[in-house]
Amino acid sequence: MRTARGRRAAIPYAFLSPAIVLFVLFLLLPIGYTAYLSLRKVQVSGLGLGAGARREVFAGLENYRVAVGDSDLWWGMVRVLVYGGILLPAMLGLALLFALLLDARRVGARRFSRLAIFLPYAVPGVIATLLWGFLYLPQVSPFQRALRELGVGTVDLMGPTTIYGALVNIALWGGVGFNMIVIYTTLRAIPAELYESARIDGASETQIALRIKIPLVTPAIILTSVFSIIATLQVFSEPTTLSPLTNSIPSDFTPLMKIYRDAFARNDIYSAAASSIVVAALTLTVSFGLLWVLQKRAFGQER
C-alpha cells in the first residue's frame, strides 16, 4: 500500500469515510442496538418499587412472538395501505397534472401558482395538521360554518371513515408541491424541439403531453413515487397530532404510532424494538424492490 497505485486505490475509501463513519455511528449502531433490545425485556421482582426492583433480562424471541401475533400491528398496516392507496394516486396524479399545466402553453398565472402550490412544503407536518384541524372542526371552521349557512349542515370530517380523507388531505396538501416541482424541472429540461415537430404536425397540447412529455418524465415520476411510498409507509406525525381532536384515531392507528406508543407512552422499548424490526424488515422488502427498479432506470446508462 506504500506505492502510488495503492494510494490511488485507497482514495475512494478515504473520500467515503465521513459518510461511512456517520452511517455506522448513527444508523448501523442504533439498528444493532435496537436488534439487541428486541431480544431483551424487563423483569420486575416483588412490587417493583424502589431501587433494583427491575432487571433487564434475555427474552429470546418472545417480543417477536408478541409483535407478530399482535393483530393491532397488522390492522395498523392495513390502515396505512388504505391511506396510501388513496393518497399516492391522488398526490402523484395532481403533481403530474400541475407540472404539465405549468409547462403547457397559453396557461396563465403560472409563476403565482407554482409558488402557491409549493408553499405548503415549507410548513412542518405538526403545524400543518394543527391548521387543518382548525379547518375540520365544526365550530371553528369557516368552511363548516359556510356549509351550515347554506343549509347543508355540519359534516363530521373526522369520523371513523372520513378520518382517512382528513389525513390524506393533509398529506396531499403538503406533498403535491414538492413532487410537482421535481416533475416540472424535469419537463423544463426537455429540449423544446422534441415537440416542435409534433406541433407542426398539428398535435394538440393534450396529445403532446400524453404521448411525448409523460413518457419522457417517467423516471422522475418513478423517483417521486418511490420516495412518496416510503414517506407514506412512515406516516406518523399527522395522525399523532390530529388524535387529541377526535375519537377516531387510536394510539396504534399506524404501525409507527404503535411503536411510538409502546416505546414512549408505555415505556416498553423492548417490544417496541421488536415491532420496529418487523416493520422495518417489511418496509425494506417492499421498497427495496422498487428502489431496485428505480436504480436500474436511473443508472442504466452509467456503467
Next chain:
Amino acid sequence: MSTLMVNAPPADSRTAASPAPAAPPRRLAVLPTLALLAGAVYCLLPVMWVVVASTKSGAELFATSTFVPSTALFDNVSELSAYRDGVFWKWMLNSALYAGGGALASALVSGLTGYTLAKFRFPGRSVIFNIMLAGVLVPQIVLAIPQYLLLARVELTNTYLAVLLPSILSPYGIYLARIFAAAAVPDTLIEAARTDGAGELRIAGSIAARLMLPGLVTIFLLQFVGIWNNFLLPFIMISDDEKFPLTVGLYTLLNQGATLPALYTLVITGSLLSIVPLIVLFLYLQRYWRADLLSGAVKA
C-alpha cells in the same frame, strides 16, 4: 438516463432565466388556467387562515370563525416575544442553527460521497451505495431512542451536536449527489486534471465541487427544510428549553396538560413566524432549482 432535475440535453432552447416557456401565449386557455388556480387556492387557503388567525386576540380566536382579520397581530407578536423573556426568538435562532449547520455538513458529505460513488471504480462501490440508500427506509422513530442512549454514553445529549450529528447523513442527499456528479462532472475533465498532475483532493474540492454546486445547493435546501421541520429528534435529544428548535418549542406551548389552557394564539402566531424564514428561503430555492441547476447541467 433522464434523471431527476438534472438532464443533459444537447441544448435547452428555453433560457434558464425566463421562467415561462418561450412561445408567447396568444390566447389564454381558460380551463387549464382555472385548474391551476384551483390548486393554488387550495394550497394557499390554510396559509391564509393562519395569517388571519394570527391577527386575532385570544378571545376572538374562538368567538369569531371567519376569514375576517382583526387587529391584534402586533399584540400577539409582542406577547410571543415577551413570553419567557423572548425564548421564542431563541428557538428560531436554534432552528436556524440546527438546519443551517446540519444542512451545510450534509451537503458537503453527500457531495463528496456522491462524487466518489459516481466517478471512481472500486470494489464494494455498489454495495456501499445500496446499503446507504437503504438507510432511507429506516424510520426515525426506530432510531431515536437508540441514538439517544448511544449519544448519552459520550455525554452529548442535550447539546447542539446531539441534533446536528444525526442530521448530517442523508441517503436521499447522497443519492441526488451521485446523480448530479454523474451528469455534471465529465470524466474527460477529471482525466485531464489528473494528467496535469492535480491531486485527487484538489480535483474533488475545486473542479467537481464547482460543477456540482447547483446540486449541492439543492441538497442543502432539501436538508434545511427537513431539519427545520423535524420534531422527534430534538424532542428526544434536547431537554434544555433554551436549546429547543421551533417545532419542539411550539409543541410545549400547545401541550400544557389538563390544568392549563393551550396557548393557541401564541402557537398560531409562532407558526406563522416560523414559516416566514422558509418562505424567504424558498424564493431562493425556486431560483436555484431552475436557473443554476439547469445551467450547471448545460455546462456539462
Next chain:
Amino acid sequence: MTRKLAATAALMLGAALVGGCTDDDGGDGDGPVELTFWSWVPNIELAVDAWNAANPDIQVTVSEQAAGDDLVTLVITAAGADEAPDLVQVEYQALPTLVSNDVLADISEYASGVSDEFAEGLWQQVTLGTDAVYAIPQDSGPMMFYYRADIFEELSLTPPATWEEFAETARTVREERPESYLMTFSATDPGWFAGLSQQAGASWWNVSGDAWNVSINDPATLRVAEYWQGLVDQDLVDDQPMYTPEWNAALNDGTQIGWVSAVWGPGVLAGNAADTAGRWRMAPLPQWSEGEHVTGNWGGSSTGVTTDSEHVEAATEFAIWLNTSPEAIEILVREGGLYPAATSGQTGPALAEPPAFFSEQTDFYELASEIADTAAGFTWGPNVNVTYDAYRDAFGAAITDGTPFTDAVNQMHQTTVEDMQRQGFTVTG
C-alpha cells in the same frame, strides 16, 4: 470543499470535546451547587428566581417542558442514560411508574419532617404507603362542577346535587337550548375519568404483601361508565374530546354550559373563554347519593428528586421550600394558578381573594377548601401510563363504534393486567 470538510470536522470534534467537558452538574469544587429542574408550571421560574436570589450556594435552573405523559417518558429515557435532571415535576399518578423505574430518589432522610405540612391523603401519595418519601406534594386537584350561572338562571336551573339531578339538568338543557350541552364526555382525558371513579369509591390498585391487586373494572368504575353511557346514548351530553379548539369555541359561545373539572378550572376557563369572565360559578361535584360529600382528584403534582442527582440533600431542601414556604406558594398560586398542597397555603393570603375569573363568587376558595377535604384516597399502580392509554383507545372506539362503555372499562383492566404480568409483577385480583 475538502478543506472546508476538514475544518467542519475539526470544529465539531472541538465542540464535542468542549461539550463533553462543560456538561457537568456543578458543585464539584468551591462553586455553588447547581441543580436542574424540569417542570411545565407556567412562571415557576419566578419562584426559582426568588430562591436563587436568597440562596447563592444552591442555584436552580428551570427548563420548561411539555406537560404530562411526555415528560414522564423523557425523564425515564434520560434516567436510563444517567442524564436525568436533579428535580422533576411529577403528577401523582406517575409517581409509582417513576419509582418503579428507579428514577426517583428516596428523600425520607431529609424530608420526613415536613409530613405535617400536608393532608394525610396527599402525603400518602408521595410515600406510596411505604416508609420512603419520593416527592414533595405541590398542588392537588379536587374535582368540582363549573357552570354558566347566567344560562342556568335563564333556564331556571340550579346546580345539581346528585348525579341523578345532573342527568335531569342535562336533559332540560337539551330541551330548552337544543344547540347546547351541559357537558361533554371526553375519551381523551383519562385523568378526568379516574377522578370520577375515585368519587364513586373505585380502587384500581392496591398492595397486599408482595402482590399488586388490580381491579380497574370494579363495581364503582363500571357504575360511572354506565352512567355516562346513558347520557351519551340519549344525547344528553356531547361525546367529543375536551381541550380542542372545538371545545374552546363551545365554551365561548355557550354551546357547552358546564364543566365537571377540578380546582384549577378557572385558569383553563380564563385562558380558553376570556370573554365569559364573571358568568361562571363553581359548585361541589354532584353526589351518588343525597347528603354525601365526596370528591375525587383530577391532576395535582409534586416535586421529585432523581436518583441521578449528586445533590439530593440540596435538591430536597429546594423542593421543600418550593412547596411549603409562604413566599413560594404565593408565587405558585398567583402566577402558576395552582391550588397548593400544603395545608398552610390553603388558608394563606394568596387564596384570600377568589380567582379573577370568578370575582363574583367571593367564597370560592373557602368552598374549594371544604371540597378538598372530602377527596377520596387512591392508590396508583406502577403502569398508569398504560391504563391511561388504554382508556383513550377503548373509550374512543366505544364512542365511534357504539359499543358498551363497560366493555371499554374491562379493556382498560385487561390491558393493564397483561402489561403488569408481562413485566413480571405479581398480580392478583
